[in-house]
Amino acid sequence: MAIWKRYRHQDVEGLKVGRMNQGVNTQFIVYRIGDTLIDSGPSNQWKYVKPFVEAAPVSQLLLTHHHEDHGGNAAHIAAICGIKPKAPELGREKLAKGYKTPVLQRLVWGSLVPVETEALADVEALSDGTKIECIPTPGHAKDLTCFYLPEKGYMFSGDLFIAPKLKLLRADENLGQLVASIEHVLTKDFDVLFCPHAGVIENGRALLGKKKDSILELAENAKALKLKGVPTPEVVKQLLGPEDLTAKLTRGNFSRRNLIEQCFTLD
Secondary structure (H helix, E strand, O other), X not given: OOOOEEEEEOOEEEEEEOOOOOOHHHOEEEEEEOOEEEOOOOHHHHXXXXXXXXXXXXXXXXXXXXXXXXXXXXXHHHHHHOOOOEEOHXXXXXXXXXXXXXXXXXXXXXXXXXXXOEEOOOEEEOOOOOEEEEEEOOOOOOOOEEEEEOOOOEEEOOOOOOOOOOOOEEOOOOHHHHHHHHHHHOOOOOOEEEEOOOEEEOOHHHHHXXXXXXXXXXXXXXXXXXXXXXXXXXXXHHHHOOOOHHHHHOOOOEEHHHHHHHHOOOO
């Protein structure tokens, strides 16, 4: 059963969908500003996303990155709206060809429906001319891109934020790049952050800064324990607690240990 909620903040509306209600990582929000959609939602929720898309004209779809919860319905939206989605260059091949979705992610989101895209420019715009700065923010994914609307003080953050503290990390994520990307975004003047998982966050810049600080604090504590000769599994347990079911279901691909091991590498 879909978990859904409608959002509205000034001229932005959103629809939350999800196959289950197990925290922010199992829910997704498709945002609309004017006739622009930001991300498309997971393919297994298309029957809920479709009415939201059809409720008003859509002239463009901007994808923050290629992951199946963000691009899953892009092909459907392209077909019914007669548009070609725009995506970061580094993600376009995966979007076009599709990719093998890990079992847990497929259970939660379904799989990507392959879609042809156009490359995002450095600067895009809404139909009224409002500027959208497309900011590369690798770390979570190589192609992750945030959308900054300086005239409005909005930041559409893709998966840069999600939550104020990291507890798990995927094996293909890069913590050093993530911290650098957060630092880059924090140089921008915004307050409202639109996260596709956590929702509309009115003090978003401040909370994103707290996330960076929490990562650096965790890394400092992890390296201190390592210098004392504490084994990695014990560092994980002391700082984050024991691994949960997610690590077991993903065979360690999404785990606390991945996070701690990357903390050791931060300068």
